[in-house]
Structure formats: structure tokens, C-alpha cells
Amino acid sequence: MQSVFSPNYSIEYSNPLRTKSTHLKSGNTIITDAPSDNHGRGEAFSPTDLLSSSLVSCIMTIMGIAAERDGIEIISMKADVSKEMTSNPRMVYAVRAIINVEIKGSEDDAERLKRMGLACPVGKSLSKEVVQDIQFNFNLS
DSSP: OOOOOOOEEEEEEEEEEEEEEETTTOEEEEEEEOOGGGTTTTSSOOOHHHHHHHHHHHHHHHHHHHHHHHOOOEEEEEEEEEEEEEEEEETEEEEEEEEEEEEEEEEHHHHHHHHHHTTTTHHHHHHHTTTEEEEEEEEEE
């Protein structure tokens, strides 16, 4: 059985070292720029920044889905994210994040949300070589 290609977004390259991705359904766009340590201007997210952001956004989204399903109120959730690169080969070595979450719930609820978030599809899709150092700080109310 052959699948039919149906794009979800399009990407256009423009000089110097910049791309513009357009989400076809909504028309929203994301600009990337090569980082200043790799021939770019560093004026926007780099593609590897998006990889790191995708991981943490996915974790937070899955936590939100689980919270909604289980009747846990997320009062706030915010993450600070960094990435570390290696040079030979040039690749993301580690994604590090601290996710601060305030919920109306119990320690068990917090542990369940954490476990669900860490099982997100982006995290499962990354190579085992990429360190995923994700820390959670829960505030229960």
C-alpha cells in the first residue's frame, strides 16, 4: 500500500543562512537563522534550538494532555532550556531543562505528569546519544 504525500508545512531558504517555515493549516511561520558560532547572524532560533525547544514543548504538551484527562489543574508551567553542542561531529550533545510546574494536585499527580511528559514522542524519537537532562520543580497547591 502506497501512502499519499500530504505536506503539513513548507520551508523556504533565503540568504544568508535563514529559513522560513510555514504551517500550511494556520499560516503561522517560524524563522530560523544559523547561529553566530556557525557562520550565521544568530538573530533567530537555530534549527538545533528548535530541536531542543521541540523536546521540551512536547514534554509540556503531553503533561497538559495528561492533566486534562486526569482532572489535574495546571496553574502554571514554564521551562528554561539550554542545549550543548559537540564539534566533531557537529550535533546536539545534550538538552537541559528545568520545568517549573504549579498544579492543584498531589505528589502522586506530579509524579504521574512527570512520567507522562518524559515519555513524549519527540524524546523517544531522539538518538540515545542525545542527553535529555530534564528537571522538574513542582509546586503543589
